[in-house]
Amino acid sequence: MINHQEKQGYDSDQVNQASDMRLPHGLNTDGEDLPYHTNADGYVVPDVTYKDPKNRRIRxxxxxxxxxxxxxxxxxxxxxxxxxxxxxxxxxxxxxxxxxxxxxxxxxxxxxxxxxxxxxxxxxxxxxxxxxxxxxxxxxxxxxxxxxxxxxxxxxxxxxxxxxxxxxxxxxxxxxxxxxxxxAAGLLNNPILPKIPGYATFKGKVIHTAQWPSDFGQEQWKGRKVVVVGAGASAVQTVPGMQPHVDELHVFVRSKTWLVSAAADFATL
Structure with missing residues (x-):
């Protein structure tokens, strides 16, 4: 259960005090002494006071x-x-x-x-x-x-x-x-389907686990012949869920998949 009282923030006085501190200086590529908020091209990051009402909000x-x-x-x-x-x-x-x-x-x-x-x-x-x-x-x-x-x-x-x-x-x-x-769009919902000869003319249903249709459940795959390509994490989870309900299920694996004990096993030692 998430509690509103668990929300924490920074002390505004501490933040304002920290914003007034000057950063140490450094050297650019020419050996010139420059503050860290300035570069050799003349680009300057202006000093901004935190929560100053005169400053515009950053979008x-x-x-x-x-x-x-x-x-x-x-x-x-x-x-x-x-x-x-x-x-x-x-x-x-x-x-x-x-x-x-x-x-x-x-x-x-x-x-x-x-x-x-x-x-x-x-x-x-x-x-x-x-x-x-x-x-x-x-x-x-x-x-x-x-x-x-x-x-x-x-x-x-x-x-x-x-x-x-x-x-x-x-x-x-x-x-x-x-x-x-x-x-922060992530990488787990942008699948790449394998380029298998005959894929474009295949009359059956092709599904990637990253984009599983919400209306394709146990009743829809019951009694079907199913082929699973790959033996990654999603296949390890999907195959046991489908196998008891389909007519045939075949898994094609290109290379070995290594499985190790789950963390839960160590927690019981």
């Missing part, structure tokens, strides 16, 4: 709304909700291979994990609860995809093109800018 944009992004500010998320890969991954027995109590934000522990290695729905529920407790959804723009990001060296800011996708599939593109751009 921060984050691309992605998964696990790594819930600490940020304004977030453009291409999906319709938070979670990133844990929203999209719905293959049989989908779970995280990191012990659940380690797979949390340090400011939001969760003593109510249902399993040592929790399933994807439990992880998504945790992320959803974090966004609610810390009131983060007000910073999030769902169904928004950043299609272009170009740094403007003259103005010293990022120029973005963002696509807002509506339920009917129509797209509205608009331009925006930001001072800080955080790339």
């Amino acid at each position: 921060v944009v984050t691309i992605g709304g998964g696990f790594s992004d819930l600490l940020k500010h304004v977030i453009y998320e291409k999906n319709g909700d938070v979670g990133g890969a844990w929203l999209e991954k719905r293959y049989p027995n989908c779970a995280c291979d990191v012990p659940s109590h380690s797979y949390v934000y340090p400011f939001a522990p969760n003593p109510e994990w249902p399993e040592f290695y929790s399933k994807s729905d439990a992880i998504w529920s945790y992320l959803d609860r974090v966004t609610k407790v810390f009131d983060l959804r007000k910073y999030m723009k769902f169904n928004h995809r950043v299609s272009q990001a170009i740094w403007d060296d003259v103005e010293g800011l990022w120029r973005l093109k963002v696509e807002k996708v509506f339920k009917d599939g129509s797209v509205d593109e608009f331009d925006t800018t930001c001072d800080v751009l955080l790339q």
Whole structure:
């Protein structure tokens, strides 16, 4: 259970005091003595006092709304909700291979994990609860995809093109800018399908575990002939979930997969 009282911040007096401290000097490539906020090309980072009402607010944009992004500010998320890969991954027995109590934000522990290695729905529920407790959804723009990001060296800011996708599939593109751009889109939901001869003309159903359809469950694959390509982590989880319910299941493995004892085994010693 996440408690509002667990939210912690920095002491504003300490931050303001720290902002008044001068950084030590360093040397540029020519041996010239320069402060760290100045470079040899003449670019200067101005001194800014923290929380000074005379200063404009810095606009921060984050691309992605998964696990790594819930600490940020304004977030453009291409999906319709938070979670990133844990929203999209719905293959049989989908779970995280990191012990659940380690797979949390340090400011939001969760003593109510249902399993040592929790399933994807439990992880998504945790992320959803974090966004609610810390009131983060007000910073999030769902169904928004950043299609272009170009740094403007003259103005010293990022120029973005963002696509807002509506339920009917129509797209509205608009331009925006930001001072800080955080790339946190992740790598686990952008699969590359193998280039197998005959793939384009195959009449059956082709699915990648990273993009498992929400409407393809046990009833849909019951009695089918299934081929699994690969023996990685998702295959190790998917095969036992499908095997009891299909007519035939074949796994094709290109190279060896090494399995070691789970952390839970050591915890019982």
